[in-house]
Amino acid sequence: MTTHLVWFRADLRANDNLALAAACRDPNARVIGIYIATPQQWRDHNLAPRQAAWIEDHVRALQRSLAQKGIPLTVSEVDDFDASVETLAAFCRQQQVDALFYNYQYELNERKRDAAVEKRLGDTLVCQGFDDYVLLAPGSVTTGNHDMYKVFTPFSRAFIKRLSQELPACVRAPEVRPGGPIEPPAPFAPFNYPQTEMxxxxxxxxxxxxxxxLRRFCLAPVANYDKDRDYPAIDGTSRLSPWLAIGVLSPRQCLHRLLREHPDALSGGPGAVWLNELIWREFYLHILASWPSLCRYKPFIPWTDRVQWRDNEAHFTAWCEGKTGYPIVDAAMRQMNTTGWMHNRLRMIVGSFLVKDLLIDWRRGERYFMSQLVDGVLAANNGGWQWVASTGHDAAPWFRIFNPTTQGERFDPEGDFVRQWLPELKAIPGKAVHQPWLWAQKHRVTLNYPQPIVEHKQARIATLAAYEAARNSNREPL
Incomplete structure (x- = not known):
């Protein structure tokens, strides 16, 4: 009997899983699965303990789901990707596997791992990979010169044009295998990695x-997404990123559900703004696949690597702990530290504050985010940080610097979000909460809240000077 092995990675689902569907296409094949945890690799990549718990929970759920289909899922654990290649090869020999099915990952180390697997096993079995994590394969949306777009807007136009011509299809979950459901394997031991309960x-x-x-969001909230998405006190975003991050949900499922409820989203109708966010996700993944150096913490704009960052540990710690004296920044950081998730507008605000108020290297912020976020993904996290730091593709101009106070007043106008996460400021009414020291002075109140660690106007001047010096440092003299 032919044996098909599905190697699960960031695709922890039975529905709309291209590799799983392909492995199950032959009704006479024996189909088995494997998931290989790599804790040392996770440490190297700053995987959040919350995301480790999230992954483990979903591997267990997938194991039960596949057992109902008659597909056993073996869970193994090794240190790193090199060891996972050896484990996979041994498992294929033991199970007499004829074909290996998996969905592509686009990070540099993951691509090297997959290349090593194909080199190791390609002579003994068939290896089939699929572009499952994206709507359109990296390299399929290019300029007239067949280059990857460096700016989002033309990429988005080209992407929507491709979708308008042909939508990527969803595939059904596999039918129960001929042998019928099986008993789930014995519970596997917890992964050898710190975990924070979700x-x-x-x-x-x-x-x-x-x-x-996804269904609830697309029924109604998505139509108001363009109006509500920037206000963290409003539950106006999908909050689907944790499931998308580890592949419990596919981007095709998101697209088809959106178009089912809002057929005009591709042409600018209701839902178009959320569709644009899905395309931003694609943009960062396509960029990562085209420029692997981004996986090595390299900026896309070379001169920005000459910015003289400050090594101020007290400021970095205050930022991490939400004790900067800027309420919108502190509330956002405490939201992430507590829940593992942060509103997207707030990610921009706190990122800008770290880089352009504190003049701390954006890579430190990127790593800290990955250590906390349940939805941490290298492509989006790196893309977002390089955007606020003005170092990447389609980045904010280097001289654009958010004012954290006015950002708070604009996007949390009544201060509801700030008071939710900063209970020490709960007595301060309305937007006065964004400048608590002015209110405290006026009312002769002592606050249990820090003074601002920097003065924004002075910090802005220093940052502009640092970027200008870096930009000019390698120019030829006139």
């Missing part, structure tokens, strides 16, 4: 929970 109410485990949230 809030099950905020982030319920499983494909059904993800699909239910």
């Amino acid at each position: 809030d099950a109410e905020r982030f319920p485990v499983g494909e059904d929970a993800a699909l239910s949230r």
Whole structure:
């Protein structure tokens, strides 16, 4: 009997899984699965303990789901990617595997691992990879010169044109195999990695929970997404990123559900703004695949690597702990530290503050985010940090610097979000909460809240000078 092995990675679902569907296409094949945890690799990549717990919970859920289909899922653990190649090869020999199916990952180390697997096993079995993590394969949306776009807007136009011509299809979950359901394997031991328990109410485990949230969002909130998405006190975003990050939900499922409820989204109708966010996700993944140096913490704009960053540990710690004296920054950081998730507008605000108020290297912020976020993904995290630091593709101009106070007043006008996460400021009414020391002075109140660690206007001047010096440092003299 032919044996097909599905190697699960960032695709922890049975529905719309291209590799799994392909492996199950032959009704007479024996189909088995494997997931290989790599804790040392996770440490190297700053994987958040919350995301480790999130992954483990979903591997267990997938194991149960596949057992109902008659597909056993073996869970193994090794240190790193090199060891995972050896484990996979040994498993293929033991199980007499004829074909290996997996979905591509686009990070540099993951691509090297997959190349090593294909080199090791290619002579003994068939290796089939699929572009499952994206709507359109990297390299398929290019300029007239067949180059990857460096700016988002023309990429988005070209991307929508491709989608308008032909939508990527979803595939069904496999039918129950001829042998019928099986008993789930014995529970595997917890992964040898620090884990932080997830809030099950905020982030319920499983494909059904993800699909239910997607349906609810696309029924109504998505139509107001363009108006509500920038206000963290409003539950106006999908919050689907944790499921998308580890592949419990696919981007095709998101696209098809959106178009089912809002057929005009591709032509600018309701839902178009959220569709644009899905395309930003694609843009960063396509960029990462085209410029692997981004995986090595390299900026895309070379001169920005000459910015003289400050090595101020007290400031970095205050930023990490949400004790900068700027309420919108501190509330956002405490939201992430507590829940593992942060509103996207706030990610821009706190990122800008770290880089352009504190003049601290954006790579430190990028790594800290990865260590906290349940939805941490290298492509989006790196892309977002390089955007605020003005070092990457389609970045904010280097002289654009957010004012954290006015950002708070604009996007949390009544201060509801700030008071939710900074209870020490709960007595301060309305937008006065964004300048608490002015209010405290006026009312002769002592606050249990830090003074601002920098003065924004002076910090802005220093940052502009640092960027200008870096930009000019390698120019030829006149």
